[in-house]
Amino acid sequence: MVVPFSDKTQHEAKAFERTKQSFCLPDGIIYLDGNSLGPLPKGVSERVATAVEEEWGGKLIRAWNEADWIDLPTRVGNRIGAMIGAEPNAVVVADSTSINLQKALAAALQLRPERKVILSDSGNFPTDLYMAQGLIAALGDGHKLKVVSPDEVEDALDDSVAALMLTEVDYRTGRLHSMKALTAAAHAVGALTIWDLAHSAGALPVDLAGCKADFAVGCGYKYLNGGPGAPAFIYGRPDLVDRIKPLQSGWMGHEAPFAFELDYSPAAGADRMRVGTPPILSLTALDAALDVWDGIEIDTVRAASIGLADLLIDEIERRCAGFGLRLASPREGDRRGSQVSFHFDEGYAAIQALQAQGVIGDFRAPDLMRFGITPLYIGEAEIIAAAAGLETVLKDRLWDQPNLKTRAKVT
Numbered sequence: 001m002v003v004p005f006s007d008k009t010q011h012e013a014k015a016f017e018r019t020k021q022s023f024c025l026p027d028g029i030i031y032l033d034g035n036s037l038g039p040l041p042k043g044v045s046e047r048v049a050t051a052v053e054e055e056w057g058g059k060l061i062r063a064w065n066e067a068d069w070i071d072l073p074t075r076v077g078n079r080i081g082a083m084i085g086a087e088p089n090a091v092v093v094a095d096s097t098s099i100n101l102q103k104a105l106a107a108a109l110q111l112r113p114e115r116k117v118i119l120s121d122s123g124n125f126p127t128d129l130y131m132a133q134g135l136i137a138a139l140g141d142g143h144k145l146k147v148v149s150p151d152e153v154e155d156a157l158d159d160s161v162a163a164l165m166l167t168e169v170d171y172r173t174g175r176l177h178s179m180k181a182l183t184a185a186a187h188a189v190g191a192l193t194i195w196d197l198a199h200s201a202g203a204l205p206v207d208l209a210g211c212k213a214d215f216a217v218g219c220g221y222k223y224l225n226g227g228p229g230a231p232a233f234i235y236g237r238p239d240l241v242d243r244i245k246p247l248q249s250g251w252m253g254h255e256a257p258f259a260f261e262l263d264y265s266p267a268a269g270a271d272r273m274r275v276g277t278p279p280i281l282s283l284t285a286l287d288a289a290l291d292v293w294d295g296i297e298i299d300t301v302r303a304a305s306i307g308l309a310d311l312l313i314d315e316i317e318r319r320c321a322g323f324g325l326r327l328a329s330p331r332e333g334d335r336r337g338s339q340v341s342f343h344f345d346e347g348y349a350a351i352q353a354l355q356a357q358g359v360i361g362d363f364r365a366p367d368l369m370r371f372g373i374t375p376l377y378i379g380e381a382e383i384i385a386a387a388a389g390l391e392t393v394l395k396d397r398l399w400d401q402p403n404l405k406t407r408a409k410v411t
């Protein structure tokens with residue numbers, strides 16, 4: 001049956017009505033920073049309280065088995081895996097994105113011992129580059145990190161490259177790489193790929209298995225709304241992962257942690273990418289946060305996100321013309337992730353002034369005002385109100401106050 005377009009749109013609007021009700025958002029706040037820290041979903045507090053009081057408090061050590069804490073990293077990993085096109089049991093939740101990136105990179109280098117180049121781009125998130133630099137120094141094996149501009153990546157691939165390490169969506173501009181094309185290009189020269197999905201998971205459709213991506217990592221606290229410092233995830237291609245010797249060879253990645261053997265022997269599959277004891281309370285929060293996604297198609301979210309981002313660009317450019325703003329994001333929706341950024345010389349102060357208007361975005365050095373688009377709880381009305389707020393900030397020069405120009409520790 002062909003669903004008439006209007007019914008479909010109504011159905012989508014209904015779906016987001018439900019998800020919007022699923023978040024605790026403070027009154028009077030328009031939240032355009034879910035790409036940095038997702039808001040609190042309603043069921044989380046209760047689930048965490050249950051884990052604290054009934055599981056930890058009541059069951060004590062028995063909860064590892066009775067509440068199945070021990071397999072929570074895989075259970076939550078499978079829920080995230082389903083959102084990013086991973087095979088079953090190919091994703092585990094563990095550690096932070098930085099640590100997982102280093103695990104994946106070490107694995108890729110090990111699988112290409114004769115090659116010494118790690119290729120990345122200047123749009124990558126700095127921690128990814130830092131973790132590569134640290135790994136190179138620790139290995140002491142002559143590896144080099146080669147950083148090119150985002151549009152030069154494909155041409156820089158050659159048979160010296162062991163690993164292509166990229167973030168799919170640029171955290172500053174929102175520019176989206178083609179995972180499919182670049183993974184194929186990397187494989188054509190014999191390189192392996194590591195994709196950072198920090199700004200992809202929960203933001204747009206990802207097809208890890210279909211792209212034959214080798215490794216991937218990403219955050220639990222951005223579009224997945226798992227809470228501050230939520231554990232991250234790591235994916236390893238099932239046919240590769242059994243061949244790696246983990247850099248961080250901890251007991252939780254051992255094939256038999258409770259055999260307490262003196263020598264390390266990795267578990268089969270993605271479990272070998274686990275290291276130490278999982279943070280059960282944070283994992284429980286992330287698990288509960290993922291309930292919001294039940295019944296929601298990521299394609300629906302993507303379509304709404306592109307529409308809302310287009311609207312934000314139009315509204316800001318129309319209302320704020322003549323104030324020196326310049327769009328930093330790709331104008332074409334299919335070349336963008338789920339955020340919109342503008343250059344503005346006084347961007348930091350303007351973002352502070354906008355917060356005072358109840359609109360929360362963020363600032364990224366040197367001059368970017370960044371707005372995350374999250375259709376689960378942001379609709380057209382919020383987008384228009386946010387643009388109107390920015391218009392007020394610029395027209396009335398609300399940014400031009402000394403107290404708004406002193407940068408806090410976290411921007």
Ligand SMILES: *Cc1c(COP(=O)(O)O)cnc(C)c1O
Pocket residue numbers: 096097098099124125127128167171196198199219232
């Ligand atoms: C947010 C982000 C990270 C953060 O890593 P943590 O280890 O969780 O602090 C890493 N990579 C990218 C691309 C990010 O956007």
